[in-house]
Amino acid sequence: MELSLHRLRMLRELHRRGTVTAAAASLHYTASAVSQQLALLERDVGAKLFERLGRRVQLTELGMLLTEHAEEILAAVERATLALEEAQEAVSARLTAGVWASVASGLLPSALASLAAEHPGIEVRTRELAPEETADAVRDGSLDFSFVIDYTDAPTPWDPNLERAVIAVERLHAAVPAGAVPASSVPLLDLAEHPWILASPRSHFGRAVRVACQRAGFEPRIEHEVEEQATAMAMVAAGLGITLVSDLGLTLKPQGVDIVALTTPVMRTVSIAYRRAAARRPSLQLVIQAVRMAAAELGLGASESASG
Structure with missing residues (x-):
């Protein structure tokens, strides 16, 4: 058999x-x-x-x-x-990672280029998933690791069979049509009268932004519900409303969009999730190190180490 x-x-x-x-x-x-x-x-x-x-x-x-x-x-x-892996002098491994658009565009290019130069035996393949799906795919064994998000305003439950290494800490910014908000920074409440473009409440992002708006004292008037930040910003550029965008998401910003800071920041943490049994894999730890360095170069580095 x-x-x-x-x-x-x-x-x-x-x-x-x-x-x-x-x-x-x-x-x-x-x-x-x-x-x-x-x-x-x-x-x-x-x-x-x-x-x-x-x-x-x-x-x-x-x-x-x-x-x-x-x-x-x-x-x-x-x-x-x-x-x-532990028995090899030069680490050789193939890893599959769960990613989403802003991580794939904002962090991975420099991280994987650095990894390839220093450790050519490590190959990282990626699979784009919704952020809400990546941790489950790691637990189930279809991914070796994945990027996951945790919002200050909407923390997510954590699987005790997984560990995570904090990679970056991001702020969310307001993305508005060019000239719509003249100030360089505003309280979130000042954006209450604008139409909003936002992900559904089923997503971590959509849920966290709604909670942040509620804490600021208003319910956002959502006229367009889309999941991808790049799509939302394209609609902002067309004058259809405003949205929030993360630091990594700024790499996707089109022409016709102004970025306005929030006076009371809305924060999120980006981590790498992996199975506890894989914690000692040299290849995994080298990938985490490379991604952390890429985040630090962007000014998004986090000093916190892995936590369950």
């Missing part, structure tokens, strides 16, 4: 999520692709592993037995990876 690690990860996620659709979403595959791989796993094992109960899938006794061993096998693979 030959067991695929890829299929074992799908089995583990099916057990956690309860439906093929939910497992597929967490692993960023289609439901049909997951179903096909699970069917191949049953063929590899030569026994029935699943039973359908309406929309849910229930593991058989053999399925549960294999899931328990899958956890041990996948943990052993991670330990073996760590041991091999």
